[in-house]
Amino acid sequence: MVLGLTENDSPASIPRIRIRIESLSDLVFGLALSIGSLVLIGKVPQNGQDLAANILLFGFGFLVVVMIWLGYSRTMAVLPGEAPSALYFNLGLLFCVALAPYLFYVLSSSPTDEVLNAGSIAYALDVGFMFLLLAALARLVVKGEEKARLGGHSLVHPVVVKRFKAIMKAEIAGGLIFVVSALPVFWVNTPIGFLRFILWYSAFVIFGFTRFYGKSETTNGEQLR
Numbered sequence: 001m002v003l004g005l006t007e008n009d010s011p012a013s014i015p016r017i018r019i020r021i022e023s024l025s026d027l028v029f030g031l032a033l034s035i036g037s038l039v040l041i042g043k044v045p046q047n048g049q050d051l052a053a054n055i056l057l058f059g060f061g062f063l064v065v066v067m068i069w070l071g072y073s074r075t076m077a078v079l080p081g082e083a084p085s086a087l088y089f090n091l092g093l094l095f096c097v098a099l100a101p102y103l104f105y106v107l108s109s110s111p112t113d114e115v116l117n118a119g120s121i122a123y124a125l126d127v128g129f130m131f132l133l134l135a136a137l138a139r140l141v142v143k144g145e146e147k148a149r150l151g152g153h154s155l156v157h158p159v160v161v162k163r164f165k166a167i168m169k170a171e172i173a174g175g176l177i178f179v180v181s182a183l184p185v186f187w188v189n190t191p192i193g194f195l196r197f198i199l200w201y202s203a204f205v206i207f208g209f210t211r212f213y214g215k216s217e218t219t220n221g222e223q224l225r
Contacts, residue, residue: 092129096126
């Protein structure tokens with residue numbers, strides 16, 4: 001038996017497994033952030049423009065990891081310990097997070113457009129799956145609360161549940177944009193850069209707008225009450 005991945009685990013073992021997974025996640029996210037900065041150490045800028053480009057490149061990778069970490073921390077704080085499939089989603093997400101620095105290195109140091117294309121496809125799929133796995137964990141929170149309400153013992157405030165629904169939609173939208181951007185048709189150079197990279201930037205705009213709209217809708221709904 002590995003990590004108690006069976007249906008016969010006792011309820012008492014679930015908190016222990018969860019604590020170990022959360023400790024592992026802290027380590028993985030910390031390493032992802034650290035390695036992300038180490039990627040640029042070997043790239044000595046030749047001028048101020050190169051320095052600005054390196055900082056922007058690092059900022060993009062940093063933003064991705066931090067957004068995933070914030071969403072993960074927020075979700076794990078309210079996720080029921082007995083939620084089905086939560087362990088598998090956790091392990092899948094941590095694998096993608098651990099892989100991100102390597103793919104980011106390939107993306108930032110590609111010697112040819114062919115390698116850049118392959119690296120960007122892999123990075124797009126990796127980030128896309130991270131957002132989709134976060135959405136799956138958020139869905140477990142919503143389903144767990146719906147089940148708890150039917151049992152007459154609500155665990156999460158209704159406002160929090162509504163916000164998780166909005167977050168889940170934003171994560172699905174962001175994840176799908178990254179996954180779809182991996183299609184070969186989007187590897188087209190435009191006057192402002194490759195279309196695939198433009199889709200990545202737009203994903204963050206749409207993600208932020210969806211979250212803001214969902215939060216505003218939730219706040220307005222509460223005020224009407």
